[in-house]
Amino acid sequence: MKKKILLLEDDILLAQTLEDLLISENYDVSLVTTGNEAIDKTYDEKFDLYVFDINVPDITGLELLESLRDANDNTPTIFISALVDIQSISKAFKVGAEDYIKKPFFPEELLIRINAKLLPKQTNIIYKNIEYNSNTKLLKIDGHIKSIGEVQERLLELFLNNLNQVLDKDILLECLDKPSPTALRVAITKLKQTTGLNIINVRGVGYSLE
Template sequence: MRVLVVEDEIGIANFLQQGLEEEGYRVSVCNNGREGMKLALEEEFAILLLDWNLPEYSGLQICESIRAKGINSPVIFLTARDTSEDIIKGLQAGANDYIKKPFNFSELLERMKVQLRGKEAPKRLVLGALEVLSASRQTFVNGEEIHLTQKEFELLSYLLEQKGEVCSRTKIIEDVWDIHFDYETGVIDVYINALRKKLGEAAGLLKTVRGVGYMIQK
């Protein structure tokens, strides 16, 4: 299983490469953003581990670029930047997880396994005018396709799987993002607002339960 590590601190990069290879992963390492961007866009990896602050291109730019190209491999940021604003930026760029340096290698391995394991989902989810095809990651409203980002799609699919049930912000952030941080940062609200704009006439299916969270129902 191939892993791309983009890290400009040589000691950390070497540590990750050695540790991951001992776990059976095939590891490619880049020490600057330009090389990392090229490999991320041109070659196939099961998962990407990105530093944020890199020479030439940042880890954030790499993440945004691969998502724009439709590459859905999990991305985990390994960075000293851990403010709420940075976490939101990383998640909005398409990251799946966010680990603050210095980090515990065993924890990193477990988080990688969670991302690589993924979640099985029904192939087709339908409610009213809304239809979601999990296998092809397509979303339709009244038969017309609408284009969602990776996280928008995952959030919508998650709520559809729980249709009729209220999902708290805490549960959403833990189940959809697989990370734990203060949900008052508003990252979920940002994604809900984006979904409502894109869903058009199906936006009414997405309900706010004041003080609790969100749900989907007719």
């Protein structure tokens, strides 16, 4: 599911540039240009992140966030502002911001900050000569990238996260698109051939990676 961002920015050119960039990165963006519009949006929808300019019509970004925090809305917030005085920056963090970017800035800088907050942290699993990233689904064997199918990916991740444990067949069957004992045997055989993993059949129970 796409992460939802509420973007409050009254500079239309900058707002559209940021909106286009974030949409291209698969974020769901709601763009508003006034404080009141932002308030209405927060009533109607739940967001994963707020990106607020400070000097906007109706109600400032600072006042807006302070009101949201008072209403127990703890959505992570990034301010983007031309205000560079220490008082404004201090106020931004005091009312509950997690980050503050001074204008002008490269749109990609905002994207980096957003990704750091919203994207899951990469998790590498290393086992013998195998390196597998459970977020990107990137598999390396002996340092070389290897492509495997989605079913094998699911099985691989399950085995790597449960080393030396016997996995019940019913759990493994959930990894298959069309579950059956025969399909499971075929999928595990293919996984062993592709990766060289020592997956043991524990008769009558399931399988184990040792």
